[in-house]
Amino acid sequence: xxxxxxxxxxxxxxxxxxxxxxxxxxxxxxxxxxxxxxxxxxxxxxxxxxxxxxxxxxxxxxxxxxxxxxxxxxxxxxxxxxxxxxxxxxxxxxxxxxxxxxxxxxxxxxxxxxxxxxxxxxxxxxxxxxxxxxxxxxxxxxxxxxx
Amino acid sequence: xxxxxxxxxxxxxxxxxxxxxxxxxxxxxxxxxxxxxxxxxxxxxxxxxxxxxxxxxxxxxxxxxxxxxxxxxxxxxxxxxxxxxxxxxxxxxxxxxxxxxxxxxxxxxxxxxxxxxxxxxxxxxxxxxxxxxxxxxxxxxxxxxxx
DNA sequence: GTAAAATTGGACAGAAAAAGTCTCATTTCT
DNA sequence: AGAAATGAGACTTTTTCTGTCCAATTTTAC
Ligand code: SF4
Ligand code: SF4
Numbered sequence: 370x371x372x373x374x375x376x377x378x379x380x381x382x383x384x385x386x387x388x389x390x391x392x393x394x395x396x397x398x399x400x401x402x403x404x405x406x407x408x409x410x411x412x413x414x415x416x417x418x419x420x421x422x423x424x425x426x427x428x429x430x431x432x433x434x435x436x437x438x439x440x441x442x443x444x445x446x447x448x449x450x451x452x453x454x455x456x457x458x459x460x461x462x463x464x465x466x467x468x469x470x471x472x473x474x475x476x477x478x479x480x481x482x483x484x485x486x487x488x489x490x491x492x493x494x495x496x497x498x499x500x501x502x503x504x505x506x507x508x509x510x511x512x513x514x515x516x
Numbered sequence: 517x518x519x520x521x522x523x524x525x526x527x528x529x530x531x532x533x534x535x536x537x538x539x540x541x542x543x544x545x546x547x548x549x550x551x552x553x554x555x556x557x558x559x560x561x562x563x564x565x566x567x568x569x570x571x572x573x574x575x576x577x578x579x580x581x582x583x584x585x586x587x588x589x590x591x592x593x594x595x596x597x598x599x600x601x602x603x604x605x606x607x608x609x610x611x612x613x614x615x616x617x618x619x620x621x622x623x624x625x626x627x628x629x630x631x632x633x634x635x636x637x638x639x640x641x642x643x644x645x646x647x648x649x650x651x652x653x654x655x656x657x658x659x660x661x662x663x
Numbered sequence: 664g665t666a667a668a669a670t671t672g673g674a675c676a677g678a679a680a681a682a683g684t685c686t687c688a689t690t691t692c693t
Numbered sequence: 694a695g696a697a698a699t700g701a702g703a704c705t706t707t708t709t710c711t712g713t714c715c716a717a718t719t720t721t722a723c
Contacts, residue, residue: 370519372606372627374682380623397699410683412699429691430697445626459519475649476527479592480519483637490630502622520710544670557712559670576720577668 370458372449378406379414379452380445383423387440387496388503396433414452421451440500446491456491458484517605519596525553526561526599527592530570534587534643535650543580561599568598587647593638603638605631 381404386395397415401408415434418424425437436443450456457463459480465471528551533542544562548555562581565571572584583590597603604610606627612618 370517370523370600370603370605372517373680376517377606384623407683409685412701413683416700426699427691428689428699430699431692432690432698434699445623453517456517458517459524473650475646476531476592478649479638479641479646483634486637487630487634490633491626494626499622499626502625503620522710554712556714560672560712563671573670574720575670575718577670578721579669579719 373453375410375414376449376452378404378411379418379448381406382411382414382434383418383436383443383448383496384499384503386424386434386436387443387500389436391439392435394427394431394433394435400434417452418448421447423448423451439497441495441497443496444492445494445496445499446488448496449491456484456488458487520600522557522561523596523599525551525558526565526595528553529558529561529581530565530583530590530595530643531646531650533571533581533583534590534647536583538586539582541574541578541580541582547581564599565595568594570595570598586644588642588644590643591639592641592643592646593635595643596638603631603635605634 382400385400385404386393389395397411398408400406401411404411406414415424415426418434419426423436423438423443425435427433427435446456455463459477461468461471461474461477462480462484465477468474468477471477529547532547532551533540536542544558545555547553548558551558553561562571562573565581566573570583570585570590572582574580574582593603602610606624608615608618608621608624609627609631612624615621615624618624
């Protein structure tokens with residue numbers, strides 16, 4: 370019952386892009402270094418983010434990644450689900466047919482509620498919010514290695 | 517980001533016990549059959565539930581499991597966490613030292629909020645609630661095989 | 664007391680998912 | 694054309710989950 374590492378990396382990556390000037394292009398290596406992500410792993414994650422329409426990938430010598438939507442329009446939920454798929458918490462929430470009790474199961478209904486609530490919380494936070502909240506002091510604790 | 521099978525089984529097991537008369541003793545085999553749980557797997561789950569003080573295990577010929585607390589006093593959260601451990605969603609929520617950014621990370625704070633909210637939802641439901649909500653119609657859809 | 668019937672506790676194996684690595688192909692800039 | 698970057702997917706390793714097995718223990722029944 371937890372976020373995968375890939376999901377966490379995706380959030381870091383998008384947050385990093387959201388902190389730059391709009392439409393800034395940042396190389397994969399730079400992001401990997403600053404966000405502590407294995408570069409090749411980041412490549413796979415970026416491909417999924419691109420497929421989801423969140424970032425754009427530029428190839429070539431001066432290539433890299435670019436956020437193609439305004440940070441205010443990208444929610445935490447969206448980035449996470451682009452990587453780990455839709456959050457459902459318990460199988461029966463998304464595939465009721467796997468348990469014949471589901472139509473009348475009170476537990477099932479609780480899971481549906483819990484899932485909705487969790488998605489609501491994550492969906493209510495945009496990357497603009499995150500950047501604004503961090504800008505005050507993150508400078509003191511960069512993710513990049515001290516030296 | 518989902519409940520493990522063991523967690524789901526634990527909930528079924530406790531719910532089954534909660535449906536019986538108070539202090540009823542039900543054999544492992546009966547629970548395994550009716551709740552569709554591999555019997556030996558159930559044994560391990562029951563051990564954890566017993567350690568958590570939720571059920572009591574009786575050995576011997578007429579042995580089995582018994583709920584030792586009133587259904588109203590057992591929450592869904594408690595049973596789940598007895599099996600899968602405390603819910604934290606993202607590593608840094610429970611072990612901030614794993615990410616040096618945590619003291620100033622806005623994302624971290626969202627995860628803390630999301631975790632609290634999820635635990636609140638699951639913690640607000642007791643097995644008494646679940647039994648009451650189900651009793652109206654579950655009879656038509658027993659978990660046990662049709663024949 | 665002994666046998667039968669049930670569970671215990673831990674070891675163990677198989678399966679599945681996650682995490683990370685590697686390589687060759689492709690693209691772009693110079 | 695060559696250098697420098699990413700693309701795409703195969704591959705390996707690690708971790709977690711799921712389930713099984715068996716000797717030991719406990720209780721009941723005779
Ligand atoms: S018993 Fe209820 S909560 Fe469990 S899998 Fe079936 S429908 Fe879902
Ligand atoms: S970057 Fe923030 S959310 Fe991600 S692990 Fe670090 S503290 Fe947690």
